[in-house]
Amino acid sequence: MAEVRLKDIVKVYDGGVKAVDNVNIDIKDEEFVVLVGPSGCGKSTTLRMVAGLEDITDGELTIDGKRMNEEAPKDRDIAMVFQNYALYPHMSVRDNMAFGLKIRKYAKEEIESRVAEAAGILEIEELLDRKPKALSGGQRQRVAVGRAIVRKPKVFLFDEPLSNLDAKLRVQMRTEISALHTRLQATMIYVTHDQVEAMTMGDKIVVMKGGVIQQIGSPLSLYNEPINQFVASFIGSPAMNTVSAKVREEGGKIIVDEGGFVITAPADKEEGLRPYIGKDVLMGIRPEDVTVDANATQAAYIKGTIEVVEPLGDETILYISTADHQIVCKVEPTAMVKVGDELTLTPNVDKIKFFDIETEKSIFYRG
Amino acid sequence: MISYTKEGAKKNALVFILFIAPAFILFTLFVVTPVFQGAYYSLFNWKGAGPLDKEKFLGLDNFIKLFHDKYFLTAISNNIKIVIYSLCFQLPVAFIFALLIGRKSFTGSILFRSLYFFPYVLTEIIGGVIWKFIYNPQFGLLTQFSKFFTDAKNEIALLGNPDTAFGAIFLVIFWKYIGFHMILYIAGLQGVPRELEDAAVIDGANGMQVIWNVILPSMRNVITISVFLSVIGSFNVFDIVWAMGQGGPVHSTETLVTYLYNFGYKRFAFGYGSAVAIVIFFVCLVFNLLYQKFIVGDKDK
Numbered sequence: 001m002a003e004v005r006l007k008d009i010v011k012v013y014d015g016g017v018k019a020v021d022n023v024n025i026d027i028k029d030e031e032f033v034v035l036v037g038p039s040g041c042g043k044s045t046t047l048r049m050v051a052g053l054e055d056i057t058d059g060e061l062t063i064d065g066k067r068m069n070e071e072a073p074k075d076r077d078i079a080m081v082f083q084n085y086a087l088y089p090h091m092s093v094r095d096n097m098a099f100g101l102k103i104r105k106y107a108k109e110e111i112e113s114r115v116a117e118a119a120g121i122l123e124i125e126e127l128l129d130r131k132p133k134a135l136s137g138g139q140r141q142r143v144a145v146g147r148a149i150v151r152k153p154k155v156f157l158f159d160e161p162l163s164n165l166d167a168k169l170r171v172q173m174r175t176e177i178s179a180l181h182t183r184l185q186a187t188m189i190y191v192t193h194d195q196v197e198a199m200t201m202g203d204k205i206v207v208m209k210g211g212v213i214q215q216i217g218s219p220l221s222l223y224n225e226p227i228n229q230f231v232a233s234f235i236g237s238p239a240m241n242t243v244s245a246k247v248r249e250e251g252g253k254i255i256v257d258e259g260g261f262v263i264t265a266p267a268d269k270e271e272g273l274r275p276y277i278g279k280d281v282l283m284g285i286r287p288e289d290v291t292v293d294a295n296a297t298q299a300a301y302i303k304g305t306i307e308v309v310e311p312l313g314d315e316t317i318l319y320i321s322t323a324d325h326q327i328v329c330k331v332e333p334t335a336m337v338k339v340g341d342e343l344t345l346t347p348n349v350d351k352i353k354f355f356d357i358e359t360e361k362s363i364f365y366r367g
Numbered sequence: 368m369i370s371y372t373k374e375g376a377k378k379n380a381l382v383f384i385l386f387i388a389p390a391f392i393l394f395t396l397f398v399v400t401p402v403f404q405g406a407y408y409s410l411f412n413w414k415g416a417g418p419l420d421k422e423k424f425l426g427l428d429n430f431i432k433l434f435h436d437k438y439f440l441t442a443i444s445n446n447i448k449i450v451i452y453s454l455c456f457q458l459p460v461a462f463i464f465a466l467l468i469g470r471k472s473f474t475g476s477i478l479f480r481s482l483y484f485f486p487y488v489l490t491e492i493i494g495g496v497i498w499k500f501i502y503n504p505q506f507g508l509l510t511q512f513s514k515f516f517t518d519a520k521n522e523i524a525l526l527g528n529p530d531t532a533f534g535a536i537f538l539v540i541f542w543k544y545i546g547f548h549m550i551l552y553i554a555g556l557q558g559v560p561r562e563l564e565d566a567a568v569i570d571g572a573n574g575m576q577v578i579w580n581v582i583l584p585s586m587r588n589v590i591t592i593s594v595f596l597s598v599i600g601s602f603n604v605f606d607i608v609w610a611m612g613q614g615g616p617v618h619s620t621e622t623l624v625t626y627l628y629n630f631g632y633k634r635f636a637f638g639y640g641s642a643v644a645i646v647i648f649f650v651c652l653v654f655n656l657l658y659q660k661f662i663v664g665d666k667d668k
Contacts (some may be wrong), residue, residue: 053565074571090584099580100570147570251400 002154009059034202042211079148080157087132158190229360260323284353290329292345302345386507408641442626449601461548469553484546495610529619557587
């Protein structure tokens with residue numbers, strides 16, 4: 001039951017390093033917001049400012065309309081799950097989960113029933129009397145989540161909680177945390193550097209880089225309408241191919257020429273590309289927006305040689321070198337291809353993105 | 368070197384023996400043998416020369432005499448006081464210093480660490496001599512200070528007064544070893560993950576609660592060692608006391624080891640001295656065994 005609002009939030013560290021610059025995020029009640037970006041982008045710092053573990057240099061943080069900048073972490077009604085679990089090593093699982101309630105002087109029966117309830121939700125009842133060191137990584141993370149939910153806080157904060165787990169467990173915990181969100185109907189803020197986690201879990205994703213928010217949106221809007229080249233290549237796996245290409249006009253059509261291959265711009269993009277005639281643009285093609293097609297038309301095709309084939313079973317990833325670039329594409333596993341093959345690919349022209357080479361902004365971004 | 372085949376086993380045994388031999392021989396020669404020798408001597412009235420014959424055999428008389436000697440009892444009580452004062456004042460203060468200067472580096476944090484650690488680097492004798500100067504009633508720093516800042520004309524003679532001498536000496540022990548324990552605690556603090564404190568703060572703990580519930584338990588191993596070294600060290604205090612007054616005035620600052628030196632070695636009462644040494648040995652041994660069993664061994668529970 002909490003709305004969290006970050007308004008013009010700035011964090012400058014003692015040495016003068018600006019870690020977070022003018023961050024504005026509106027988080028609705030019960031929303032699952034993911035802060036994502038490469039390491040050092042300020043996402044964890046932002047989360048720690050919400051938690052109260054870092055001072056806010058400038059700007060205002062409100063939870064349910066109440067200014068929180070000066071409030072101690074304990075008075076913000078938040079709970080946090082840490083990357084390294086941060087379980088108290090000398091306490092049993094039960095005591096770990098009960099600690100926050102004991103400190104807050106809850107009645108004994110209340111503590112017991114809350115711990116039992118949380119343990120039930122997370123299916124860790126049989127672990128309650130163990131010490132953290134007798135648990136596996138996945139179990140520890142469950143306990144850490146349990147410690148957060150017994151408090152029934154307004155806001156849950158997650159700081160890269162899954163990055164220490166192995167791949168399989170990570171996928172499992174991902175769905176469990178999503179399910180937990182549905183069940184608890186609480187506001188959650190989740191920090192990760194993994195775009196897959198962001199895409200699969202978030203109602204809303206905040207992409208950050210260098211302390212600055214790049215784009216805020218739903219997973220699909222970020223995927224379909226990236227605001228700039230950074231977001232375009234950060235969201236999606238394998239990353240979007242971005243190649244520089246020259247724009248020219250030929251017989252009334254706008255042609256984008258990579259050197260090795262040419263794309264004829266679709267009609268709706270002609271107007272936008274016209275100012276770039278004679279100049280370079282960045283062309284973004286998602287690996288999944290390319291099909292192998294021997295009968296490619298002259299309008300749009302990519303020619304290249306296969307350098308690496310990665311058969312993943314459900315799909316095959318090809319690394320193709322064109323005249324000037326390397327292009328990654330995702331094809332059907334049935335495609336009969338091998339290293340060294342010459343290949344003609346047809347890109348889905350409507351899905352190609354164009355970015356200004358100077359500003360790296362999407363030329364056709366419709367916010 | 369080490370072979371894991373059957374044929375290699377014989378060769379292995381030789382390798383093991385060669386590696387163990389030097390330490391084993393030295394330890395036996397200089398530690399184990401003297402303990403037994405001492406135990407044997409302690410049963411005799413022996414002046415250090417001549418045969419240990421039947422007439423000199425006293426049985427346990429040396430020990431009985433020991434525990435009836437009021438200076439010996441003073442010495443034991445002084446040692447116990449050093450243990451108690453160290454555990455109650457020195458180690459907690461060392462921990463507070465470690466909290467203050469060992470967690471974040473700030474301007475001067477290295478200077479502070481060095482200043483507090485410096486006394487530990489000094490030889491005990493040197494430390495004792497320095498403080499003897501400070502305490503000197505005529506030209507000592509303390510007297511000079513009191514004359515400078517107050518109207519008092521009296522000289523301050525802490526070491527000359529049986530009521531104050533022990534306190535004055537304990538202050539030097541406090542000063543000498545606080546840096547050592549502080550460094551141990553700083554090392555221990557650095558092993559406490561920052562996240563744990565963050566988690567406790569989020570859980571609602573205040574500063575004291577974080578220290579009590581999270582930091583101290585996480586430093587259990589370091590504190591175990593620090594307490595152990597402090598107690599064993601307290602029973603072996605000698606140099607500082609010796610340098611500052613040789614157990615005086617009137618044996619008021621005697622410790623077990625200075626007592627041994629004064630009443631055993633100095634008076635050529637080697638049988639009697641050995642009895643003192645055996646008592647010290649047993650005190651340390653018993654403490655060590657109990658500590659290992661109940662404190663160190665308890666770690667996993």
